[in-house]
Amino acid sequence: MTSADLLTDAFDRIRDVVHQAVRDLSPEELAYRVDPHANSIAWLVWHLTRIQDDHVADVAGTEQAWTAAGWADRFALPFPPGDTGYGHSADDVAGVTADADLLLGYHDATHERTVAYVGKLTDEDLPRVVDRRWNPPVTLGVRLVSVVSDDLQHAGQAAFLRGVVDRRSVSGQ
16 A cells, blocks of 8 residues: 555545535534534534645645635635634634535535545655744645544544434434
8 A cells, every 4th residue: 555545545534424424414404513612514524624625735736626616605605715714713613504515515526636636646755845834844744644634533523413413303402
């Protein structure tokens, strides 16, 4: 197995969890928050996809799917196009609403671009420094692992919330 195969597998796993968490939910269920300061499935999936799109486009030297493919216009969120959700307030989280098709469409478009990029990487590519603002500077390999880690954590949170939403539906709450 190559590094490219390993990275592709990791991003495929994120996509699988995202689909399980979002599939067949209504916009109201996707926006459900366990309390006024908690994240929703919609926000978590939008955010993890924005991070993946932003970070992978940056290291690939391409425009993000968010702007290049018109996803920002389709979502019509009350944020600047460069917003990824980092540092969002509770009110900002509440502002992220979408239906399942929109969330999964954007995630799948980003996933497709991501695996096309990582699928071409070699072991020799991974030590390339991509961000000198940190000490030590961040390499391509570290940046991609960071995206995988962040995305898997948020996808797991969305999956947990899916379970809460499903239980609420069954209990009639």
